Amino acid sequence: MSDNISLSLAEMRELSENILIDNGFSKDHAKSITDVMAACQQDDCHSHGLFRLFMCTQSMKLGRISGSAQPDVIDAAPSVVRANANGGISLLALDAALPLLIEKTKKNGIAALAINHCYHFSALWPEVEKLSAVGLAGLAMVPSHAWVAPAGGKRGTLGTNPLAFSWPRPGQHPFTFDFATSQFARGEIELYRRAGKPLPEGVAIDKEGQPTTDAEAAMAGAMMTFGGYKGSALSIMIELLAGPLIDDLTSKESMEAADGQPEAPYHGEIIIAFDPNLFSAGKAVANNDRAERLFADIIDQGARLPSQRRYQARERNLARNAVEIPRTLYNDLLALRK
Ligand code: NDP
Ligand code: PYC
Numbered sequence: 001m002s003d004n005i006s007l008s009l010a011e012m013r014e015l016s017e018n019i020l021i022d023n024g025f026s027k028d029h030a031k032s033i034t035d036v037m038a039a040c041q042q043d044d045c046h047s048h049g050l051f052r053l054f055m056c057t058q059s060m061k062l063g064r065i066s067g068s069a070q071p072d073v074i075d076a077a078p079s080v081v082r083a084n085a086n087g088g089i090s091l092l093a094l095d096a097a098l099p100l101l102i103e104k105t106k107k108n109g110i111a112a113l114a115i116n117h118c119y120h121f122s123a124l125w126p127e128v129e130k131l132s133a134v135g136l137a138g139l140a141m142v143p144s145h146a147w148v149a150p151a152g153g154k155r156g157t158l159g160t161n162p163l164a165f166s167w168p169r170p171g172q173h174p175f176t177f178d179f180a181t182s183q184f185a186r187g188e189i190e191l192y193r194r195a196g197k198p199l200p201e202g203v204a205i206d207k208e209g210q211p212t213t214d215a216e217a218a219m220a221g222a223m224m225t226f227g228g229y230k231g232s233a234l235s236i237m238i239e240l241l242a243g244p245l246i247d248d249l250t251s252k253e254s255m256e257a258a259d260g261q262p263e264a265p266y267h268g269e270i271i272i273a274f275d276p277n278l279f280s281a282g283k284a285v286a287n288n289d290r291a292e293r294l295f296a297d298i299i300d301q302g303a304r305l306p307s308q309r310r311y312q313a314r315e316r317n318l319a320r321n322a323v324e325i326p327r328t329l330y331n332d333l334l335a336l337r338k
Helices: 009-022 027-042 050-062 090-108 125-132 186-195 215-220 228-241 251-258 284-300 308-320 327-334
Strands: 004-008 072-077 080-084 110-119 137-141 163-169 172-179 222-224 266-274 322-326
Touching: 004 009, 004 327, 009 027, 009 050, 009 322, 027 050, 027 090, 027 125, 027 308, 027 322, 050 186, 050 327, 072 090, 080 090, 090 110, 090 125, 090 266, 125 137, 125 163, 125 172, 125 266, 137 228, 163 284, 186 215, 251 266, 308 322, 322 327
Parallel strands: 080 110
Antiparallel strands: 004 322, 072 080, 110 266, 137 163, 137 266, 163 172
16 A cells, blocks of 8 residues: 555645634635645645644644634735734735735835734745735745744744745746745654654754754754854844734744643734835836846756745646645544544
8 A cells, every 4th residue: 555645636625624624713714724735735845734734723622723713904004914813823814914915015115914913834935925926026924933042052942933035927936935944844843753754963952952863852952043143143033023023922922822732833924015016117027037037047057946846846736636645644634524
């Protein structure tokens, strides 16, 4: 018997929505969550695909997340939108606030969306690609839980704090990157633990502050930032912009609020959008050609653009109208049905 199982794209969506609804999420929440999880699974982003259903359902069991909260969208200033998720998952709030963010960006050239009081479990690239899909460039940042030691430190203070960016490229996939500012995302370490595989060197330290390749010890100890002090500084910036700036929690405060419970991190998120038409003094087309020359120069030397692996996975999975997931994952997911 193969170690993997194939699910059609429709079966994947149905499985995700059914699990979420069975576990107390409203249809609206289940749709917004499934849109992003299915997009990740379809692009072979395994750490934030169907696997994240465990985090969602576990959080629901702990009783603090609201599976039926309706977000409030607030027109806070000419270039500022706020969305209060009211204790629900971030994604429904994002879907509700996105039209106003786009409208303000197209009017003013730049606008930001602060999502507050949300539980957050997801990858950020689907969010910034919603902006590049309508011709805008976008940045998104979010804290998480204080699992990551600052460069030179020995205990978790920072989150895995992802940073995502997308740049529209008419007629082709956007230029997008999306990565944790830790060496590995927490989800990736969890996948190593599930698979019983050792981590590469330099990813984590144990509770005593000693380097470890054991995923369990890494989860009990602290993870390392990527790029030493540079990744550490970026991570601190994300704490500030997606925390105190928008009147929401840092990773440390979010972890304290969770009080040891293994729930999805609860905090805020910031998304900043730019309209190239309004920044480039009527030269957006010429400037786009210059951006393309930059990409061509990178590709010509044999380097790859970020997201290329993802776009290739998407093409493959769309062509066969299916995704492959480990059979063990599938069986564990089925056990979440009620
Ligand atoms: P990866 O290290 O897997 O990938 C990071 C980015 O780098 C991707 O855009 C990837 O493109 C690109 N990339 C990888 N290899 C190369 C290469 N050789 N050349 C050029 N580009 C490359 O990401 P992480 O494990 O750090 O993060 C995974 C996900 O976890 C992200 O989507 C992130 O949003 C999510 N996350 C969410 C958190 C949350 O709190 N909500 C916290 C932390 C992470 P490609 O995909 O094509 O390989
Ligand atoms: O993979 O680091 C992670 C993560 C944290 C919250 C959601 N994903």
